Structure formats: C-alpha cells, structure tokens
Amino acid sequence: xxxxxxxxxxxxxxxxxxxxxxxxxxxxxxxxxxxxxxxxxxxxxxxxxxxxxxxxxxxxxxxxxxxxxxxxxxxxxxxxxxxxxxxxxxxxxxxxxxxxxxxxxxxxxxxxxxxxxxxxxxxxxxxxxxxxxxxxxxxxxxxxxxxxxxxxxxxxxxxxxxxxxxxxxxxxxxxxxxxxxxxxxxxxxxxxxxxxxxxxxxxxxxxxxxxxxxxxxxxxxxxxxxxxxxxxxxxxxxxxxxxxxxxxxxxxxxxxxxxxxxxxxxxxxxxxxxxxxxxxxxxxxxxxxxxxxxxxxxxxxxxxxxxxxxxxxxxxxxxxxxxxxxxxxxxxxxxxxxxxxxxxxxxxxxxxxxxxxxxxxxxxx
Amino acid sequence: xxxxxxxxxxxxxxxxxxxxxxxxxxxxxxxxxxxxxxxxxxxxxxxxxxxxxxxxxxxxxxxxxxxxxxxxxxxxxxxxxxxxxxxxxxxxxxxxxxxxxxxxxxxxxxxxxxxxxxxxxxxxxxxxxxxxxxxxxxxxxxxxxxxxxxxxxxxxxxxxxxxxxxxxxxxxxxxxxxxxxxxxxxxxxxxxxxxxxxxxxxxxxxxxxxxxxxxxxxxxxxxxxxxxxxxxxxxxxxxxxxxxxxxxxxxxxxxxxxxxxxxxxxxxxxxxxxxxxxxxxxxxxxxxxxxxxxxxxxxxxxxxxxxxxxxxxxxxxxxxxxxxxxxxxxx
Numbered sequence: 001x002x003x004x005x006x007x008x009x010x011x012x013x014x015x016x017x018x019x020x021x022x023x024x025x026x027x028x029x030x031x032x033x034x035x036x037x038x039x040x041x042x043x044x045x046x047x048x049x050x051x052x053x054x055x056x057x058x059x060x061x062x063x064x065x066x067x068x069x070x071x072x073x074x075x076x077x078x079x080x081x082x083x084x085x086x087x088x089x090x091x092x093x094x095x096x097x098x099x100x101x102x103x104x105x106x107x108x109x110x111x112x113x114x115x116x117x118x119x120x121x122x123x124x125x126x127x128x129x130x131x132x133x134x135x136x137x138x139x140x141x142x143x144x145x146x147x148x149x150x151x152x153x154x155x156x157x158x159x160x161x162x163x164x165x166x167x168x169x170x171x172x173x174x175x176x177x178x179x180x181x182x183x184x185x186x187x188x189x190x191x192x193x194x195x196x197x198x199x200x201x202x203x204x205x206x207x208x209x210x211x212x213x214x215x216x217x218x219x220x221x222x223x224x225x226x227x228x229x230x231x232x233x234x235x236x237x238x239x240x241x242x243x244x245x246x247x248x249x250x251x252x253x254x255x256x257x258x259x260x261x262x263x264x265x266x267x268x269x270x271x272x273x274x275x276x277x278x279x280x281x282x283x284x285x286x287x288x289x290x291x292x293x294x295x296x297x298x299x300x301x302x303x304x305x306x307x308x309x310x311x312x313x314x315x316x317x318x319x320x321x322x323x324x325x326x327x328x329x330x331x332x333x334x335x336x337x338x339x340x341x342x343x344x345x346x347x348x349x350x351x352x353x354x355x356x357x358x359x360x361x362x363x364x365x
Numbered sequence: 366x367x368x369x370x371x372x373x374x375x376x377x378x379x380x381x382x383x384x385x386x387x388x389x390x391x392x393x394x395x396x397x398x399x400x401x402x403x404x405x406x407x408x409x410x411x412x413x414x415x416x417x418x419x420x421x422x423x424x425x426x427x428x429x430x431x432x433x434x435x436x437x438x439x440x441x442x443x444x445x446x447x448x449x450x451x452x453x454x455x456x457x458x459x460x461x462x463x464x465x466x467x468x469x470x471x472x473x474x475x476x477x478x479x480x481x482x483x484x485x486x487x488x489x490x491x492x493x494x495x496x497x498x499x500x501x502x503x504x505x506x507x508x509x510x511x512x513x514x515x516x517x518x519x520x521x522x523x524x525x526x527x528x529x530x531x532x533x534x535x536x537x538x539x540x541x542x543x544x545x546x547x548x549x550x551x552x553x554x555x556x557x558x559x560x561x562x563x564x565x566x567x568x569x570x571x572x573x574x575x576x577x578x579x580x581x582x583x584x585x586x587x588x589x590x591x592x593x594x595x596x597x598x599x600x601x602x603x604x605x606x607x608x609x610x611x612x613x614x615x616x617x618x619x620x621x622x623x624x625x626x627x628x629x630x631x632x633x634x635x636x637x638x639x640x641x642x643x644x645x646x647x648x649x650x651x652x653x654x655x656x657x658x659x660x661x662x663x664x665x666x667x668x669x670x671x672x673x674x675x676x677x678x679x680x681x682x683x684x685x686x687x688x689x690x691x692x693x694x695x696x
Contacts, residue, residue: 074599084512104605112602119600124593128692129615139601174691190601 019093020047021230022071022198027090027100029063029070032083036303040066042254043090048247050197053224053231055241055262057277058251059299064234067251068200071232072117073099073107094198113143116196120203122183126175132159132186133171140193158189162219181212185219192223199224200232205240217243238281242266250274253300253310256332260342269361270335270344270353272315279364293364309347317356321347370684377676382441384672385665389437392661393429403429409659423468425450440465464669465662467655474666478648482670484549485647488570488639489632491563495571496578497625501614503575504582509609511587519579526576535569535642547643570639574628578621585617592616619690623682630678634671 029041041063048054056064066086069075071094075086092099094115099107119125126135136158137151144151152171159167162185175183184204191199201220205213221244224231233244241248241262248265250258250273258271269275276295297314300306312318312325324347332345335353346353396406407423423429428436442448447461457466457473464474503523507516526534539547542565552559589595590613598612635649644650648667655663687693 072600074596108602108604110602111600117597117600119593119597121593125597127594127598127612127616129690131691138603142602176692190597 019096021050021095022046022048023091023093024071025091025093027067027070027092028088029066029075030087031085032078032087033303038302039254039305040086040302041070044249044251044254044256046247046249046256046259048198048230048232050230051224051228052247053233053245055245055248056232056234056251057236057238057241057248059236061299061302062251063254064251065202068117068202068232068234071099071198071200072111072115073102073104074111109143112139112191112196113194114196115198115200116191116194118184118188118191118199118201118204121207122187123175123180123207125187126183126190128175131172131174132178133173135175136171136186136190136193139190143194154193155189158192159186162186162189162192162223163215164189180208181215184208184212184216188216188219188223192227195227196229198230198232199227200234202234203236204233205237206235213240220244238266238277250277253305254302255310255345256343257311257345258343259332261340264340264342268342268354268357270342270350270357271311271346272317272348273311275357275361276314279361283365309345317348320352366684366687369687370680373680373683377680380676381669381673384676385441385669386437388665388668388672389440390433392665393436394433397429409661422450464666467660467663469658469660469663474662477651477663478666478670481646481648481651483551484645485633485635485640485649487549487552487559487563488566488636488645488647489629491560491567492570492574492636493625493629493632495567496574499571500575500578501582501621503579505586505609505614507579507583508586508590508613511583516583520583523576523579526572527580529573531569531573531638532642534572535566535639538569539565539643547645549645566639566643566645569642570632570636578624581621581624582617585620586613589613589617619686622685622689626678626682626685627675630674630676630681631671633674633678635667 024044024046027041027044028039031038031040044063044067046054056067058064066075070086070088071092075088076084078085078087088100090100094110097106097110099110126132130138133152133155136155137148140146140151140154141148146154156167156171159171164170164182164185170178170182175186178186184207188204204220205216208216217240220231220233223229231244233241235241245262248258248260248262249256250265250271252273258265258269258274265274266278269278273295276293279293280295282292295314296316300310300313306313306326308324308326308328309315309330315325318325328347330345330347332343335342335344335350344353348356393406397403403424404420406429407420428439431439439448443459443461443463443465445461447459448463449456449458450466459466459473459475462475464478466473467477470477503519507519510516539545545565547562547565549562550558586609590609594616595608595612598608603612633648635647635652637649637653639645640647640649641653648670651663652667654660655667
C-alpha cells in the first residue's frame with residue numbers, strides 16, 4: 001500500500017545496529033486494583049517505520065487502547081508501591097529515544113509534537129468551551145514559539161488540508177457546531193498541527209457513520225503519504241485495517257496472538273481467534289449465508305485471565321490438543337511455512353493450523 | 366442577548382409582585398383569617414401609644430377595612446409613588462419607594478434598609494471573596510492529589526466546616542482572637558478599621574461556605590479530569606498546570622458559578638446568624654429584631670429586599686452561564 005515496505009521484509013536492508021523508527025520491546029502495562037493486578041498489556045513487541053501503517057486489532061479489553069496510551073506516556077504513573085496507576089516495563093524506542101524510562105518533561109516535549117493521537121469520539125475528545133481554532137492553535141503553540149495570529153494561520157491551513165469547507169470562518173466555531181465527520185476531520189487537523197512523525201489513531205471511525213468512515217480513512221491514507229508519518233490504527237473493525245494497514249497485530253487478553261503483514265494475516269491466518277474475527281465479519285461481496293459465525297463466549301476477565309492460552313475457553317480446537325492449551329501459555333512463534341515473518345501464539349502444530357484453515361475456515365470467508 | 370436580559374428583567378418584576386402579594390397575604394391577611402379583629406391587628410402596629418386615634422390611623426393607613434386587593438394595590442402603589450399617612454398624632458410623608466412606616470420604632474422602612482445594607486453588603490462580599498478563593502484552591506488541589514494525606518485531612522476539615530454551625534465557629538474564632546470588639550465602621554471612612562472589624566465575621570461566614578465549595582470543586586474536578594478532552598489536552602503536550610486549570614477547571618466551574626451567584630444573592634438579603642452572633646447592624650440583624658417586635662412593615666421590607674436580591678442573582682447567573690457556555694449561548 002505504501003511505497004516503503006514492511007520491516008518484515010526490509011530487516012536486512014537496514015544498517016546494522018540501527019533501530020526501526022518505532023521499536024516496542026516486551027512492553028508490559030499493569031494496573032494494581034483493589035480486585036487484583038490487571039495485566040492490560042502483557043509483553044507486546046512490534047516495530048514500525050515511517051510511512052508505514054500498523055493495525056492493532058482486538059476486542060474491548062484486549063489491551064489495544066492501553067498500548068496506544070502508553071506510547072504517549074498518558075497513563076498516570078503508579079506510586080512507589082505500585083498503586084494508583086500504571087506500572088510500565090519494557091522498552092519503547094521512538095527514533096532512538098527510549099520512552100518508558102523517560103521523564104515527564106521529555107515526554108511532554110514529544111507529545112503532540114513528534115507523536116500525536118487521534119481519539120475515538122471527537123465530540124467528547126474536544127473541549128466543549130473552546131473554539132476549534134483555539135484548540136488547534138493551542139496544540140501548535142505548545143511546541144512552537146509563534147504569535148497567536150501565526151498559530152491561527154496554521155490552524156486555518158490545516159483545517160483546509162483536512163477538507164473542512166470555509167476554514168476561515170469555521171475556525172471560530174465550537175465543536176458542537178461541527179457535524180460528526182467534520183469534527184473528526186478537525187481532530188485529525190489538531191493532531192497534525194506539529195507534523196508528527198508518529199500518528200496513533202484510536203478507533204478513529206467508530207463514532208462515525210459508514211459513509212463518513214470511508215472518507216476519513218481515505219483522508220488518513222492521503223495525509224500519511226503526504227507527511228510520511230508512521231501510523232498506528234487501533235480498531236476492532238477488520239474492514240478498517242484491511243484498507244490501510246501494512247502490518248496487523250491481533251491482540252487478545254493483553255497479548256499479541258498473531259502478528260504479520262496484513263496480506264498474510266488476511267489470506268492465511270493461523271490463530272483460531274483471528275479465524276473467529278474473520279468469519280464473524282459481514283461481507284457484502286459474498287452471497288448471504290445463513291448466519292454470521294460469532295466467536296462463542298465472552299472476552300476474558302483481565303483479573304482472572306484463563307490459565308494457559310487466554311483464548312482456550314472459547315477456542316473450538318482445544319480438544320485436539322490435550323491439556324496443553326489450558327496448562328501452558330503458548331509462545332509467539334514464527335510459523336515455518338510462509339516466507340515472510342508471521343508470528344502466531346498457538347499450541348496447535350503449524351501443519352494442523354494450516355490444514356484446518358485451508359479445509360474448514362477458508363470456505364467460510 | 367439583550368432581548369434575553371430585558372425579557373428576564375420583566376419576568377423579575379412580575380416575580381417580585383408575586384412575592385410581595387404572598388408576603389403581604391401572610392403578614393396582613395392570615396391573622397385576620399385566623400380570627401384577629403382589625404383592631405387587634407392594628408394594635409400590633411401602634412406600639413406604645415395604644416389609643417383609638419392611633420388605631421384608627423393605622424386602620425386608615427393600611428386600609429384594613431377595605432377589600433384585600435385594594436390593600437395590596439395601595440401597598441404596591443406606595444412603593445412606586447410614595448404615600449402620606451398619620452400615626453395618630455401627626456402626618457407623615459413617605460417618599461417613593463415607600464415600603465411603609467415602622468410604628469414600633471418610629472422610622473420609615475426604606476431609609477432603615479438603606480442604612481443597614483452596607484453592613485450586610487460588606488459582610489457578604491468579603492466572605493464571598495474568601496470562600497471562593499479558598500474553596501476553589503482547596504478543591505482543585507484535593508482533586509489533583511486525590512487519596513493523598515493532604516486530600517484526606519483537608520476533606521475532614523471540610524466535613525467539619527459543613528457540619529459545624531456558624532454560631533459555633535463564629536464565637537470560637539472570636540474567642541481564639543481574645544474577643545476583640547467587632548464594631549462596624551464604613552469602608553469609605555476608614556478601610557483599615559472596616560477590614561479589622563469584619564475579618565472575624567468574614568472568616569466565620571466563609572468557613573462553612575468554603576467547605577461546601579471545596580467539596581463541590583473537588584467532585585467537579587475529578588469528573589472533569591476524567592473527561593476525554595482532558596486526555597486530549599495531555600496528548601497535546603500541555604503542561605500539567607495548564608491541563609488542570611485551563612481544561613479541567615474551566616469545565617468544572619459551571620455549577621460553582623451558579624451556586625456562587627445564588628449564595629451571594631441570598632446573603633445580600635441578610636446573613637441572619639453571623640450578624641446576630643457579632644451584633645452587626647445589617648439586614649439580617651434587622652430582620653431578627655423586627656421579628657422579635659412583630660414589626661410587620663419592617664419584616665415586609667426585609668423580605669422583599671431579600672427576594673429582590675435572590676431574583677437578581679438568578680438573572681445574573683443565567684446571563685453568566687450563557688456567556689460561559691457556548692452551547693447555551695447558541696440555542
């Protein structure tokens with residue numbers, strides 16, 4: 001989709017010793033609550049280059065939003081006893097700087113500047129008492145020493161760029177005077193005020209109706225090309241990442257269960273949870289079947305995560321594997337067959353997975 | 366906005382007329398319905414010189430022998446154009462706005478109210494400034510440091526402030542300072558002695574309010590700081606102070622503005638307890654004394670004045686609200 005190819009393919013072309021633009025390594029985000037320790041993110045690793053898009057897919061509570069907020073350091077830090085906030089371990093390298101151990105001042109200088117975020121619901125994510133312009137100008141002036149009128153010029157320019165008609169007058173409107181789609185455009189404009197190199201979109205189209213969703217996705221793709229930024233899209237909607245992502249990471253219970261190039265994950269998925277996501281998705285380009293096939297059961301409790309593979313209580317293939325699935329946490333391992341890097345966290349033997357997909361699942365898609 | 370204010374002002378006048386009607390009814394009509402004769406009622410107003418001439422003067426003055434609405438009409442008319450009447454021995458001319466004549470103390474109601482008002486005004490404004498500053502500051506700090514020892518201890522003190530009545534807190538502070546004389550002197554003649562005389566009543570009055578405001582601010586700030594737009598503000602890279610004050614407090618302050626307006630409005634009609642504790646000659650003290658003496662014209666005057674300030678405060682709050690919340694302004 002983009003001109004720069006995936007790190008799964010260019011790994012050797014990179015000068016040895018240098019890191020990818022964004023390199024997340026064994027990230028854990030744990031919250032200590034009265035009911036117990038919540039391991040919202042439990043050992044996530046991924047890499048992303050500029051100009052590339054990573055889609056993080058999962059259900060509510062899978063840890064995808066916690067991951068994105070931890071990149072910006074937006075979690076309240078826990079006190080010394082580990083209470084009252086998030087305890088983060090692991091590494092986040094952004095353009096050569098480590099962020100997990102970085103202090104608040106350093107993070108603040110990066111936030112909104114080098115890395116920015118597009119939030120899910122622009123009505124609640126924008127301040128109701130300030131004009132859209134005020135909020136855009138503020139985003140710019142935090143990181144640039146410019147006058148208000150220069151900030152305003154920049155704000156109008158960005159509103160124009162994201163396709164808001166009459167930006168000269170709309171800049172003085174309040175968020176509630178914008179329509180849902182326009183508001184999300186304004187939100188995107190706000191995140192782009194400082195030319196961020198890393199852009200994180202947390203369910204950017206969930207609050208919008210379907211026709212507007214497509215426009216916003218097109219806009220994001222265009223802007224990413226123009227600004228050559230690294231883009232992370234967090235979503236539960238596979239349709240969104242299918243259009244935009246170069247790589248896809250599927251999360252379940254705070255862990256990555258499948259991670260690989262988008263094309264591979266869509267055409268040759270190997271994790272039963274990914275199969276479940278794909279078969280439960282309505283498709284307009286196929287004849288209508290009797291029913292969609294939902295994934296049985298509920299997302300796991302993050303306090304009492306099922307032992308072994310977190311997906312085992314909902315997985316239809318546990319019986320083939322004896323007691324292993326509920327006894328032992330599977331590793332995230334490279335599947336041997338595909339030429340590209342494709343990681344799957346499942347106890348089923350690779351050949352069984354591939355055979356099952358080809359014989360049973362593919363026909364359902 | 367201007368038509369909105371004009372419309373509200375007209376409504377305010379109507380509301381005042383209704384308040385006057387109800388008050389008039391309570392003080393002048395209910396006793397008669399309860400079986401008091403006109404002479405009985407009139408004797409309430411005459412005071413020391415209980416002779417039939419004086420009684421007749423009063424009956425004549427209030428038109429007690431006329432239908433109720435005529436009496437009410439005369440009362441309102443006197444407010445607008447003034448009145449002349451006899452107290453039995455001489456004719457008294459009462460200029461508009463004439464709220465009546467206190468036969469008990471041989472003084473007109475309106476000049477007395479005007480005379481007492483600066484005391485109440487000084488008390489209310491000084492205390493309001495104190496409690497707003499301390500209430501907001503404590504509330505914000507408590508919310509930001511939620512769960513800390515500071516937060517918990519401050520909230521315990523605030524709970525005390527809500528629970529302890531002002532007639533306990535007032536004398537306590539007074540005592541701790543060694544019972545200095547609290548005698549009001551005008552701000553215009555000597556600002557320093559004005560503040561010196563009033564600081565104990567201010568603190569006593571502000572303590573309870575500050576406690577309520579601190580608790581409200583804290584709750585509002587905790588809500589606001591959990592809002593998505595505050596997270597957005599953080600994601601922009603704003604400093605903590607700016608996030609808390611410009612984004613958090615700005616959102617949390619709306620209900621506090623409303624309450625502040627209403628509280629100040631209510632206090633301008635007389636801070637009865639504090640004025641009584643410190644014998645400050647304000648509207649509230651006047652109200653208590655008039656009640657004790659069954660000085661009905663004065664009670665009417667005080668009631669209408671209090672109602673006036675509450676209604677005006679309502680109007681100011683509505684206008685303020687519209688100017689603070691763009692979503693209200695547009696609709």
